[in-house]
Amino acid sequence: MSEKILIIAPSWIGDCVMAQPLLTLLKQRFPDAHMTVFAPKWTLAVMKRMKELDDFIENPFGHGVLNLRQRYQMGKQLRSYQFTRAFVLPGSAKSALIPFFAKIPIRTGFVGESRYFLINDIHRLNKQQWVRMVDRFALLANPQNHTSEQTPNPVLYADSKNQQQAIAKLSLSAEKPILALCSGAEYGAAKRWSVRHFAQVARHYHQQGYQIWLFGSHKDAQDADLIVQQAGVGVNLCGKTAMDEAIDLLALAKIVVCNDSGLMHVAAALQRPLVAVYGSSSPIHTPPLSEKAKIISLNLSCSPCFKRECPLGHTNCLEQLKPEMVISAIDEMLQKH
Numbered sequence: 001m002s003e004k005i006l007i008i009a010p011s012w013i014g015d016c017v018m019a020q021p022l023l024t025l026l027k028q029r030f031p032d033a034h035m036t037v038f039a040p041k042w043t044l045a046v047m048k049r050m051k052e053l054d055d056f057i058e059n060p061f062g063h064g065v066l067n068l069r070q071r072y073q074m075g076k077q078l079r080s081y082q083f084t085r086a087f088v089l090p091g092s093a094k095s096a097l098i099p100f101f102a103k104i105p106i107r108t109g110f111v112g113e114s115r116y117f118l119i120n121d122i123h124r125l126n127k128q129q130w131v132r133m134v135d136r137f138a139l140l141a142n143p144q145n146h147t148s149e150q151t152p153n154p155v156l157y158a159d160s161k162n163q164q165q166a167i168a169k170l171s172l173s174a175e176k177p178i179l180a181l182c183s184g185a186e187y188g189a190a191k192r193w194s195v196r197h198f199a200q201v202a203r204h205y206h207q208q209g210y211q212i213w214l215f216g217s218h219k220d221a222q223d224a225d226l227i228v229q230q231a232g233v234g235v236n237l238c239g240k241t242a243m244d245e246a247i248d249l250l251a252l253a254k255i256v257v258c259n260d261s262g263l264m265h266v267a268a269a270l271q272r273p274l275v276a277v278y279g280s281s282s283p284i285h286t287p288p289l290s291e292k293a294k295i296i297s298l299n300l301s302c303s304p305c306f307k308r309e310c311p312l313g314h315t316n317c318l319e320q321l322k323p324e325m326v327i328s329a330i331d332e333m334l335q336k337h
Helices: 013-031 042-045 068-081 094-101 132-137 159-168 195-207 219-229 243-250 263-270 323-336
Strands: 006-010 034-040 054-060 084-086 108-112 121-123 179-180 210-214 255-259 272-275 295-297
Touching: 006 068, 006 094, 013 034, 013 042, 013 132, 013 159, 034 042, 034 108, 042 054, 054 159, 068 094, 084 094, 094 108, 094 121, 121 132, 159 243, 179 195, 179 263, 195 219, 195 323, 210 219, 255 263, 255 323, 263 272, 272 323, 295 323
Parallel strands: 006 034, 006 084, 034 054, 084 108, 108 121, 179 210, 179 255, 255 272, 272 295
Antiparallel strands: none
């Protein structure tokens, strides 16, 4: 009998992208498996661009919300799917409740929040050995035999039909080369390169014949407007695209410049040449997973601090990272790819 696998997905876009190699490895281990993902609504568009997945169930529970009774009801409903295995990627106890209530026989995950009775195929994580998050997820596929060299890079696919519909809907054109700017970072300001730096990069490449598209959520729209104003060029798409449209339009970019963000991981998985700017976070833990990515970081003594806001009040790790450094990296990537 073929396996029926339930994946309990993370809640962040970038983490979902980094989970894709696990799906690839599971398909290698269980070639005939039917795989279903349980994921929040805002990540489903990303999960639907992973060819390994067969079915999608929306996770209705918000960040930090327990709702024990509702989780029991959801798990009870999932019993009819007759899943044979579950892989629980988040480390929280509440994330392991659904497969437990669904009575899935084999429930795989790391120790997490002392969830010993919820996970029955439990693994301990050596964080010093497994530094990259992508390797930690991939380890769950076959922990006895896995090495980091076996972890493939994430892959997302673009939908050409949806891509053309998005171009028409937003009155865009792909005739000229596209520089995509992703100036947001959901985690906090200490991960966001400055508006004026992005604007300088936009001006430079507009003069080279590029059109400038700015991607992000509605939360990023104000900063994107400022970039367009200061640069005098650009199309602000922040908050104007659904996630699937953003994926397909981002796939058209000749080069992408981004902060350490979910869209950075999406661009990397789409195999777009990209330059990633790092401030308070670490490229060792969550790098862009692509041979076509270049990381720019000043590696100051105070970074990475992993804070949402700069604890020293100056954000020098990003302020002192000048546009000329990024322009040089872009030119290098364009020459290579």
